[in-house]
Amino acid sequence: MPPKAKPAATPLPSVWAREQRTPDQPALSRAAIVREAVAMLDADGIEALSMRKLGARLNAGATSLYRHVATKDELMELAVDEVAAEIRVPELQDGAAWRAAVTEAAAGFRATALRHPWLSSVLGQAGLAYLGPNLMTYSERLAALFTAAGFPEPSRAIDTVLSYVIGMSTTEAAWLTTVARSGETEATFIARLMPAAQQAAAGHEHLAGSYTDAAAITDPVALRDEKFRYGLAVVLDGLALRLPK
């Protein structure tokens, strides 16, 4: 409390805090915001992301984010394109190897969808209308793959396999989210859900067997993998019939 300084012009504690903070972080940038948003979404799910919490994690106020991002929806759009960069699509050297290549591209999509389960929620609300660069190159590579494979209507083939992959991945991700929200492990969650499911299935003869599968409890991950591969094989078989010659 030195009485001689000019108190109004430069209040000491403020200056103190400022000089430490500014060189600390690389300030606020669009890229950093999106990166941290993805991290929060992955960690705590979609409903845990709020502008205030995100700002707090970046040592910033909530409203500061709006200097770099127009709206929260735009931020989600950027987040989607951010994770879209993870999906790898192999280039096709041998035309006969298209099945393996498409399988890899599909599995890659599913893998990122399961790594970032919030993606399904966003896709359900906004679809694939996004035009982010990473999504564009993903589409481009898919198109290149299917044309190289020799499909007469590549876009039709792409839509078909993408629809299957999105549908399956979305369903899986939603289930995993539900399980995660319960705080329990998947096996115990299933066990706790079992009685309700069996009661709901009462009177439906064809459904009775669906909820007594022990594999769902012993190794649900492997069961999901197998289910995905089965359906994908079906789709690819159907597509193969449309290859000329």
Next chain:
Amino acid sequence: MPPKAKPAATPLPSVWAREQRTPDQPALSRAAIVREAVAMLDADGIEALSMRKLGARLNAGATSLYRHVATKDELMELAVDEVAAEIRVPELQDGAAWRAAVTEAAAGFRATALRHPWLSSVLGQAGLAYLGPNLMTYSERLAALFTAAGFPEPSRAIDTVLSYVIGMSTTEAAWLTTVARSGETEATFIARLMPAAQQAAAGHEHLAGSYTDAAAITDPVALRDEKFRYGLAVVLDGLALRLPK
């Protein structure tokens, strides 16, 4: 203002309003709430539904709804099951006609998904884990259909075609929602989006053609129908290979 009545026990305006209101509506009931919620969702989209607005439309306060519904999530669950009642699955008389029957069941799902675009948002967040009675009978009938068709693994076949249908319908519904939110007709929305899309596709040789399809503007509905039928045919062809004999 008659001074002789007992004013505290029966204040006039209150009695007036009450006697009119009580026989007016069948009061508040779970069924009425769900019905009105679906109506609001259909009319104004998912983000327009709030407990307060829903209460207002039922001549009720917002918190009154909680006497009949535990939480908003539960209300959405009920709404999903409500619209699930619309989907019809034909019974299979002749085993050879399974293709037409499955096609009808798939088209029915898609039709309700497009009639209630908010469904896609909910599915993206919660999946098919719901156990409502209507969803159960839908599953049951699907199972009956695929078993009657002679599939060795009916549940695998169901998961495959359902994944495709969900993926395609979700994508379509999300697109329609985006268009609707713009307030424009689909054709003008596409026209307005075109330059951005073409700029985003710049440098991607295989994508250049995707955004110059005139059919998307002249008759987008027919184009979507055809796209859906194409993919479904692919999936059914793949499944047919797995039928014994």
Next chain:
DNA sequence: CCGGCATGCGTACAGTGTTCGCATCGAAGG
């Protein structure tokens, strides 16, 4: 007649996305 119980609702709380205007800062220009 009366006591209990289901139903409706007003108030309140914690939290949300977003707007606005002010403070501060680094750089550019006289």
Next chain:
DNA sequence: CCTTCGATGCGAACACTGTACGCATGCCGG
């Protein structure tokens, strides 16, 4: 060197949201 200026951060505020609590009121069985 001083000053202006544009960019950036931020505190306060607004209109909402879902929901918990407690009070009032009506109907129904004893």
